[in-house]
Structures are given as structure tokens and as C-alpha cells.
Amino acid sequence: MAGSAELPVRGADCTASRLRPLTSPSDTKSLIETAVTRFLAEVPALAPLKLVAGLELRGRGDVQLYRVELPGPKVTKGIAEDAKVRLSIQRPQFNDLAAKGHIRDWREAFEHGGAEATGIEQVLRLIVNVVEKQEERARTRKARH
Numbered sequence: 001m002a003g004s005a006e007l008p009v010r011g012a013d014c015t016a017s018r019l020r021p022l023t024s025p026s027d028t029k030s031l032i033e034t035a036v037t038r039f040l041a042e043v044p045a046l047a048p049l050k051l052v053a054g055l056e057l058r059g060r061g062d063v064q065l066y067r068v069e070l071p072g073p074k075v076t077k078g079i080a081e082d083a084k085v086r087l088s089i090q091r092p093q094f095n096d097l098a099a100k101g102h103i104r105d106w107r108e109a110f111e112h113g114g115a116e117a118t119g120i121e122q123v124l125r126l127i128v129n130v131v132e133k134q135e136e137r138a139r140t141r142k143a144r145h
Contacts, residue, residue, distance in 0.1 A: 028057070028064065028066070028077075029066070029075045029076075029077070031094075031095065031098045031099075032055065032066060032068060032073070032075045032098070033073050033075055034098055034099070035094070035097065035098035035101075036068060036070070036072075036073040036075075037073070038098070038101075039103070039106065040070075042102060042103050042134065043103065043130060043131055043134045045130050045133070045134065046070075046127065046130055046131075047071060048071060049070055049071070049126075050070065050071065051069075051070045051084055051085065051123065052067065052068070052069050052070075052080055052082050052083050052084060053067075053068045053069075053070070053080065053083055053084070053085045053086065053087060053119075054066070054067060054068075054079070054080035054083035054085070054086040054087070055067075055068055055080075055086075055087050055089075056086065056087065056088040056089070057089065057090075057091045057094055058088065058089070058090050058091060059090075059091040059092075064077070064091075065077070065078060065079050065080070066078070066080070067079070067080035067083065068080070083119065084119050084120050084123050085117060085118070085119035085120070085123055085124060085127075086117065086118045086119050087115065087116070087117050088115065088116050088117075088118075089109065089114065089115035089116075090114060090115075093109060093114050093115065094115075097109060103131060103134065103135055103138075104135070107131065107135075
């Protein structure tokens with residue numbers, strides 16, 4: 001009897017440990033805010049840009065939609081009907097990029113298909129051009145040192 005009493009406890013511990021890595025909506029919002037803030041810190045020329053973006057985080061059979069408004073960022077959960085740009089990325093990859101990604105990492109994610117952006121072509125081109133110029137400036141600064 002004592003052995004059977006231990007099984008539910010172990011099962012409950014296993015379930016609790018599996019649930020811990022899952023994030024709450026507020027954690028996701030703060031992670032998105034962190035990602036935007038870190039990205040804008042590396043590309044300050046985009047900071048004054050007024051833009052509404054839709055973010056689609058794809059997980060295992062689950063898609064979470066967020067509306068991200070700049071400047072800010074102001075993050076809300078839901079469909080961004082007024083979005084000029086829509087970003088779609090796998091949730092685990094977004095978590096890595098948000099926590100420790102740099103401009104180069106984001107660019108590689110878009111180039112290799114891990115992330116994709118759709119929307120108004122002029123806005124997308126503007127963002128790409130500003131990011132490329134920032135990368136060029138960063139390379140030039142490193143070369144001088």
C-alpha cells in the first residue's frame with residue numbers, strides 16, 4: 001500500500017515540473033517588450049518609427065497572436081487588424097532571440113526561413129535598409145579599433 005501512495009505524488013511532481021517552463025501571457029508580453037527594446041537599442045534609428053506590427057508565435061499546435069505598437073512598445077494579446085507588418089516565428093526561436101539575440105541573429109532567422117515578415121513593401125524595405133546601415137556602421141566602428 002505504501003508503494004501505491006508514492007505513485008500519485010511522483011506523477012504530480014512530474015506534471016508540475018512539465019508545467020513550470022510554460023509561460024503566462026504576462027511573461028510573453030514582457031518577453032516581447034524585451035525583444036523590441038533590445039532590438040531598438042541596437043538600431044536606434046528605428047526608435048521613433050510609428051508602426052503597428054502583428055506578431056504570430058507558433059508553438060506545438062498552438063498559435064499566439066500579439067499586437068505590438070511602436071513607439072513604446074505597447075504589447076496586447078490578440079489580432080492586430082491595423083498592422084502594417086506581420087511577423088511569424090516559431091516560439092522557441094523567438095524565446096532565444098528575445099533573450100540573447102542581436103541584429104545579426106535576427107537577420108539570419110529571416111534569411112534562413114525561421115522567421116518571416118509580410119506587410120507593406122515600403123515599410124519592410126525601410127526597416128531592412130535601416131538595419132543594414134546600422135550593421136555597416138557597426139562593422140566600420142569595429143574596423144577602426
